[in-house]
Structure formats: structure tokens, C-alpha cells
Amino acid sequence: xxxxxxxxxxxxxxxxxxxxxxxxxxxxxxxxxxxxxxxxxxxxxxxxxxxxxxxxxxxxxxxxxxxxxxxxxxxxxxxxxxxxxxxxxxxxxxxxxxxxxxxxxxxxxxxxxxxxxxxxxxxxxxxxxxxxxxxxxxxxxxxxxxxxxxxxxxxxxxxxxxxxxxxxxxxxxxxxxxxxxxxxxxxxxxxxxxxxxxxxxxxxxxxxxxxxxxxxxxxxxxxxxxxxxxxxxxxxxxxxxxxxxxxxxxxxxxxxxxxxxxxxxxxxxxxxxxxxxxxxxxxxxxxxxxxxxxxxxxxxxxxxxxxxxxxxxxxxxxxxxxxxxxxxxxxx
Ligand SMILES: NC(=O)c1ccc[n+]([C@@H]2O[C@H](COP(=O)([O-])OP(=O)(O)OC[C@H]3O[C@@H](n4cnc5c(N)ncnc54)[C@H](OP(=O)(O)O)[C@@H]3O)[C@@H](O)[C@H]2O)c1
Numbered sequence: 001x002x003x004x005x006x007x008x009x010x011x012x013x014x015x016x017x018x019x020x021x022x023x024x025x026x027x028x029x030x031x032x033x034x035x036x037x038x039x040x041x042x043x044x045x046x047x048x049x050x051x052x053x054x055x056x057x058x059x060x061x062x063x064x065x066x067x068x069x070x071x072x073x074x075x076x077x078x079x080x081x082x083x084x085x086x087x088x089x090x091x092x093x094x095x096x097x098x099x100x101x102x103x104x105x106x107x108x109x110x111x112x113x114x115x116x117x118x119x120x121x122x123x124x125x126x127x128x129x130x131x132x133x134x135x136x137x138x139x140x141x142x143x144x145x146x147x148x149x150x151x152x153x154x155x156x157x158x159x160x161x162x163x164x165x166x167x168x169x170x171x172x173x174x175x176x177x178x179x180x181x182x183x184x185x186x187x188x189x190x191x192x193x194x195x196x197x198x199x200x201x202x203x204x205x206x207x208x209x210x211x212x213x214x215x216x217x218x219x220x221x222x223x224x225x226x227x228x229x230x231x232x233x234x235x236x237x238x239x240x241x242x243x244x245x246x247x248x249x250x251x252x253x254x255x256x257x258x259x260x261x262x263x264x265x266x267x268x269x270x271x272x273x274x275x276x277x278x279x280x281x282x283x284x285x286x287x288x289x290x291x292x293x294x295x296x297x298x299x300x301x302x303x304x305x306x307x308x309x310x311x312x313x314x315x316x317x318x319x320x321x322x323x324x325x326x327x328x329x330x331x332x
Contacts, residue, residue, distance in 0.1 A: 002332065003100030004306035005058035011106050012311040017304050020058060023096060023104035025073030029186050030107045032085060035119025037065040037098040037307050038157065039328040040127050041244075041317040045150040046091065047310060051246075053092055060097030061310070062330070064088045066113055066122035067103070076107045086122035088130055090276065099306050101332045108274040111240030111281035114289050124327040125160065125284060125295030131243065131278035132160035133270040135219055137170065138272070140239040146168030146216035147235070148211050151175050152184035152326045153193055157243075159296045162188045167292040171212065173205055177322045178314040184325060188294075205233055206330040214238060224248055229255045296326030303332045 001022040006014045015291035026033040043061045046052040054061075068087035069079050079085060087109045091097030096104060113122045134141045148165040152158035153174025165172045175196040176185050185193035194201050194207045195322060199223075209215055214235030224247035230240060231253050269277075287293035301309040309328050316324040 001101040002062050002303060004062075004303060004330070005060045006054065007057045009047060009054050010155075012047070012307045012314060014047065015061070015209050015307040015310055017306055020060075020100075022102050024164060025071055025076065026106045026215075026238040027074050028076050028106050028108070029073040029104050030069055030079055030085070030110060031069040031071040031073075031102055031104045032065065032087075032110075033064045033070045034098060034103055034332050036103060036123040037062045037330050037332075038126060039313045039330060040122045041313065042127075042315050043091070044314045048153070048314075059091075060100055061091055061156045061306075062098030062100075063090050063092065064123050064126035065090070065098035065103055066104070066119035066126070070102070070129060077114075078107045079110060084119070085110045085178045086113050086126055087111065087280075088126040089270055099303065099330055101303075109277070111278065111285065112232060114285050117288055119328055120289075120297060120331075121295045123185045124297045124329060125288070125293065127269065128160045128327065129155040129284045129293065129295065130272070130280045131157050132164045132219075133283060134267060134269055134272055134276065135243060136161065136217065137280075139267050140217040140219070140241055142168050142170060142217055145171070147171045147173065147212045147214070148217045149173045149186070149205070149215045149233070150219040150221060151196070152221045153188065153190050154181045154296065155221060156296075156327050157221050159185075159188055159271060159326060160293075161221075162190050163293050164287070164299065165217075168189075169286050170217070173208060173215070175201065184274055188296075202229065202233065203272065209235070211311075217241065220244065225250050227252050231260065231262065234260055234262055237263075238263055239265055243268065297329055298324045298326035300329045300331060303330055306330055309322055
């Protein structure tokens with residue numbers, strides 16, 4: 001099969017596209033003909049060697065994909081040949097990646113794709129949808145009528161947070177980097193979309209949250225959290241969610257934090273159990289069918305341009321170029 005793979009970590013240019021053996025599904029595994037796969041910031045970190053997950057070569061990057069089941073390994077029983085499925089959490093901890101014509105994975109990571117959802121949309125919503133769901137529900141315990149704040153409301157995770165929080169009945173404040181993205185973010189359901197370049201950003205947040213006592217759930221998607229500012233804007237008993245910034249070592253205002261009865265939750269989606277991720281996936285599928293969850297596709301590349309797709313993700317994740325809105329897809 002054709003696949004994108006690396007023989008060593010490094011810049012996007014280390015990605016090659018060529019023929020490698022099609023995987024044979026093992027015990028409890030399913031072979032899927034990939035219809036679309038998605039690129040995530042973590043792919044940048046792994047390919048670049050920042051996160052040491054690429055340990056066996058050739059290493060195929062890619063956590064997410066959607067496609068059609070073509071073969072079952074021994075004792076795989078959840079799906080049958082011809083079923084449409086999607087997944088996340090591949091290319092991690094020794095699992096194979098998804099930037100290929102075929103991918104074989106344990107059936108515990110696979111979910112049925114709704115009949116009305118394309119492979120492109122299913123792949124685009126995979127990791128980011130599960131992440132937003134875990135953050136808002138398992139970690140923050142979001143309740144209807146609470147106020148959620150998220151940085152980057154048209155980004156991969158941010159656009160999912162906006163939609164899932166709205167679906168749960170919350171009020172949503174999001175920041176974005178341009179007027180065009182403000183419009184997209186409002187369309188996704190944000191009650192207040194603020195350009196993060198504006199000088200009166202916090203005054204706008206305070207005006208919006210005055211009647212609610214502040215922000216109940218701060219979902220931080222940025223790698224440099226600003227705790228003094230965040231704690232000041234939080235409502236009593238609010239929850240601050242951290243999920244980015246491995247190298248960040250920010251100052252922390254202990255006194256203001258505890259006198260507001262705040263809580264701080266960190267999580268990495270890949271630590272969630274298969275059962276926890278399946279619960280998110282089931283809910284995401286249902287929300288898609290109800291028209292409450294629409295994964296955002298920003299740019300699509302053919303498999304032959306996998307290195308360009310990675311470079312584009314890196315420019316937006318590490319260099320913050322702001323040229324992406326939604327997910328990057330790679331089509332085999
Ligand atoms: N812990 C986990 O399980 C987990 C899971 C998924 C992702 N992550 C991490 O979460 C982070 C975000 O991932 P992603 O997929 O959403 O990335 P992404 O699609 O690249 O989005 C990044 C967002 O950051 C926004 N942004 C840039 N500068 C900003 C600023 N100064 N203030 C506010 N927002 C700003 C961008 O907004 P504009 O485009 O409008 O400039 C964009 O929406 C990454 O570091 C990723 O590694 C962690």
C-alpha cells in the first residue's frame with residue numbers, strides 16, 4: 001500500500017511517501033481502507049522528535065482516520081466487512097498511524113460513522129471532538145447555563161469546544177485572530193467571539209459575564225497559560241482546563257485561586273480509556289445526527305503532499321501563522 005512514513009524524526013521534509021506492506025489485522029484488529037485522515041498538532045511534536053513516540057521505523061504518522069472495513073482479524077467482532085468506521089488515538093504507544101491507504105487497529109478504538117457523515121468530516125472531528133468532550137464533561141463537569149471560555153474558537157479543539165459547549169446548553173465566549181474568524185466562530189454558536197488582538201478583550205469578557213459571576217469553565221488551548229488573568233476572570237467554583245504547553249512553567253496566583261474555590265484539571269486525551277473515548281464518540285455521532293456538531297475542515301492535501309500538510313500544521317501550531325481555520329485532512 002502507499003503510505004506516508006518517516007525513517008527518522010525531524011523537519012516535515014523527513015516524510016516520504018511510498019510503498020510499504022499492507023498490514024495484516026492481528027488478534028482483535030480490523031483492517032480499514034482509509035477514506036480520509038486528519039493531521040493534529042501532536043503529529044508535529046512526534047515527527048519533530050519533541051514527543052518520543054516514533055520509536056520504530058518506518059513510522060507512519062496520523063492519529064485520526066475514517067474509512068471502510070475490508071478485513072477482520074481473529075476474534076474481532078464489533079464490525080463487519082463494509083462497515084464505515086472512524087477512529088482516533090493511532091500512531092501512539094507503538095500503534096500504527098493513519099496516513100496510508102490502509103490502517104489496521106484494535107477494534108476498541110473504532111466507532112461507526114453516521115450514514116450522513118462523510119469520511120472527511122468523521123476524520124476531521126475525531127481527536128479534536130473527543131478532546132473537547134473529555135475536557136468539558138469528564139474533566140470540567142459542565143452544567144447547562146454555565147459560561148465557557150475557549151481561546152482559538154475556530155481552531156481544531158476550540159471549534160469543537162464551542163459547539164459541544166453550546167450543545168450542552170452553556171454560554172460560550174471564544175477568542176479568534178481575525179474578523180473573518182469572528183464570523184465563523186459566531187456561526188459555530190459562540191455567544192461572544194472576541195479578536196484576541198483587541199485591547200479591551202478582558203473588559204468585553206467582564207461585561208458579558210457580569211450577570212453570571214464570571215467564567216465557569218476556562219478551556220485553555222494555548223501553550224502559555226496566563227493564570228493571573230484567568231483566575232481573575234473566573235466565577236467562584238470555576239474549573240480551569242489545561243491540555244497544552246508541555247514546556248510551560250507559568251507563575252501561579254495561589255491565594256486568588258483558592259479563595260474562589262477554583263479547580264485546575266489537566267488531561268491528555270490519549271490517557272482516556274477506550275470506554276471513556278467510546279462514550280465521547282457515541283455522543284459526537286449523536287450530536288452530528290442532530291445537527292449540533294459539524295467538524296471543521298480547513299485544508300485538504302493528497303497523500304503525496306503529506307510533508308506539505310505537516311509543514312502547514314507546524315506553521316500554525318508552532319509559529320502561530322493563523323492561516324488555518326479547522327482541520328487539515330490528507331486523502332489517500
Ligand atoms: N491534551 C490533549 O489531549 C490535547 C488534544 C488535542 C490538542 N492538544 C493541544 O492543544 C493545542 C491546540 O490544538 P488544536 O488542534 O486546536 O490547534 P490549532 O487547530 O492549531 O488551533 C490553535 C488555535 O490557537 C489560536 N491562537 C493562536 N494565538 C492565539 C492567541 N494569542 N490567543 C488566543 N488564541 C490563539 C488560533 O487562533 P487563530 O487561528 O484565530 O489565530 C487557533 O484557533 C495544541 O498545543 C495541541 O497540541 C492537546
